[in-house]
Structures are given as structure tokens and as C-alpha cells.
Amino acid sequence: MTYDSISLYSINAVLDRANALERAISGMISSDDPERLHAARVASRRLAAAIDLFAGLTGASDAVGFSKLVKSVTKMLGNARDLDVRIEWIHGFAGMCAAKERPGARRIELRLAQKRARVRPLVARGASGFAEKSAFKATLAELMEKRIDIESGTCAQEGGARERAARAMIYQIDHVARLSGSLSSARARDEHHRLRIGIKRLRYFMEMANGLSADPLDAHIEFAKKIQGALGELHDANVWIESTPKMKAREIERTERYFGTHRPFSRLAPGFDAVIRDREAFWSDQYAKTRALWDKADEEGKLRGLRELFLDACRNPQDA
Numbered sequence: 090m091t092y093d094s095i096s097l098y099s100i101n102a103v104l105d106r107a108n109a110l111e112r113a114i115s116g117m118i119s120s121d122d123p124e125r126l127h128a129a130r131v132a133s134r135r136l137a138a139a140i141d142l143f144a145g146l147t148g149a150s151d152a153v154g155f156s157k158l159v160k161s162v163t164k165m166l167g168n169a170r171d172l173d174v175r176i177e178w179i180h181g182f183a184g185m186c187a188a189k190e191r192p193g194a195r196r197i198e199l200r201l202a203q204k205r206a207r208v209r210p211l212v213a214r215g216a217s218g219f220a221e222k223s224a225f226k227a228t229l230a231e232l233m234e235k236r237i238d239i240e241s242g243t244c245a246q247e248g249g250a251r252e253r254a255a256r257a258m259i260y261q262i263d264h265v266a267r268l269s270g271s272l273s274s275a276r277a278r279d280e281h282h283r284l285r286i287g288i289k290r291l292r293y294f295m296e297m298a299n300g301l302s303a304d305p306l307d308a309h310i311e312f313a314k315k316i317q318g319a320l321g322e323l324h325d326a327n328v329w330i331e332s333t334p335k336m337k338a339r340e341i342e343r344t345e346r347y348f349g350t351h352r353p354f355s356r357l358a359p360g361f362d363a364v365i366r367d368r369e370a371f372w373s374d375q376y377a378k379t380r381a382l383w384d385k386a387d388e389e390g391k392l393r394g395l396r397e398l399f400l401d402a403c404r405n406p407q408d409a
Contacts (some may be wrong), residue, residue: 096250097239099143100232102297106136107229110159114216121209123173129216130166133159138293142257146250148235155228162219169212172205174325179364186363193360197336254298255402261291262396269387272380275373278327285320288313309395312386319379326375329368337361 113129140147140156149155176198183194219225265287271280292313299306340361344354386392 096143096146096253097236098250098300099146099253100148100236100239102139102143103136103147103149104229104232104236106132106139107225110136110162111220114219118213118217123170123177126166126170126173126212130163130170133163133166134289135293135296137163138290139297142254142294142297143250146253147232149228149231151224151228154224158219158222158224162216165212165215169205169208171328172201172208175328176201176205178325178329182364182367183360186360186367190360190363193357193362194364196340196357196360197333197364200336200340251402254294255399258291258294258298258399259396259403261287261294262392262399265291266392269383269392272383275376278323281320282324282327285317285324288317288320292317304398309391312391316379316382316386319375319382322375323372323379326368326372329364330372333361333365333368 110129110132113125113132117125117129119125137156137159140152140159144152179194179198179201183191183198186194265284268280268284268287271277271284274280292310295306295310295313299310337358340357341351341354345351
């Protein structure tokens, strides 16, 4: 099935999120508050989801280029945000760990802060020029013109948003269902991360489809947010588990280059090792909780019920 009709709902969904992204980027540039960067990253993801969900329904002539541009900004902001999250965590850990572990924890915090300082100006420059890129400005201008044409009656609205959203939602639900099998294995950590991304995308789709659905999706959105958060905790812990040994090896190399021996690193080693132990213990506990949360939802048929809801929308399509 092709989707070549124009939907005012779809156009507004993209324009509203594009405006939100511009505001978030402006706020981020004017402040060093990490939460401003987080807001910009979330706004970029929501815009990318709107472009994907309503592909072909906005009438944008370069939707592909527009989508690639937005996703490139998401990636850039994501790298900086991930550093902010890690710095915040290690700062807290350094403040509560044993005295002998503190020098190593502080060294990790220092290295991450140094990396964040190198990234900060690059992110600011990249974000500040984003809204001025021709692919972004041209697409927004085009969509605003189409909105005026529809509202003024000079262009007929053919609809299609409700059925398009329902079909995309079913596809995403099936994608999540396939990935959810990975929770049965504690070793499938990459698949757990992909499941988190899939649920996050489903959540963003549901937020946009809430105005199209005959039944409110608030409870489903809230559950998606909850399981996404649980999987996010798993992923963050796993990043520490995988990255800390590499950071330790690099720090040993630096010590040897500077002192001619790695012995001075011995005062830092307990902190590096403590981080690994702490995150491995947390991961194991969080994995059990996340799996229990998902198993309960599966027993209650949450995903199956959501899928049936959108199948009904496909069986009884209405224009939007």
C-alpha cells in the first residue's frame, strides 16, 4: 500500500515537533545545563519519529533528506548526553565509595569531564547551524505552505493519518515482540538495548497517535516509559561494565609514559575495580527486575491488547 495523500494532522505533527526542537536547541546553546541538552536530544527524537510515522502524508518533497538531517543531530546530541549521564553517576559514586577507591573514581570523572569539554564546542557549533540548513528550512517552509493551502481550501486534504499510524504501530509492536525474547537471556545485552530503542520508538509513535485513537493510549504510553526506563538502567550499567576496563588500560598506559612505570597506578586501581563490581552487581539486580516487569506485562497481554486496538483501526479506517 502506498501513502501519497496529504494529512493536516501529519503536517501539524511534524511542524509542532520541529518548532519544539528549535526552541530546545536555542535553550541548550544559551545554557550549560545538561538538562537543556537532554531536552534537545528528546525533541530531535520526537521529530524523527513524526517524520517516519507520517512518511508520505505530509507532502514534503525531500522527507528523506529532512529525516537524515534530524537523525544526524540526534546522534550528535546523544554522544554529549551520554557523557553527561556518566559524569553525573561517577561524581555521585566518588562521593560515597570507600576512601581507598576515591582516587580512581575521581580519575575516571576527570577523564570523562575532559572528553566532555572537548565535545561541548563541537556540539554547540553543530546545533547552532542546524536550523539554518537548507534541507531544514526548505522542508518547514514547504509544510507551512501546504498547511495554509489545506486550511484555506485551495488544496484538498485526503487524509490517511489514522490508518498509516495504525499500520506503523502494528509493525512496531511486532518488532518489539520479536526483540522481547532476548530478555530470557542475561547474555543478550545488545539485544536488550535494541529492545529499549524499539520500545522508545513505539512510545513516541503512541504519543502522536493518541489524538487519532478511539481509545486513550495514556496507560500504554506510561507502561512503555516504565519499561524503557528499566532497560535504560540496564544499558547504562552495561556501558560502565564494558568501558571501565578500557579506561583502566588507557590510564595504565598514560602512567607508564609519564613515570616510566605503571606502579603509581596502584593507588587508582581500587576505584576502577570498584566501579566494575558495583555496576555488575547493579546490572544483575536490574536485569531480574526488568525481566519480572516484562513477564508480568506479557501475562496481562499488554502488547497483544495494544496490537488488537490498532488492528481495529485498520479494519475501520477513518480519515484524519
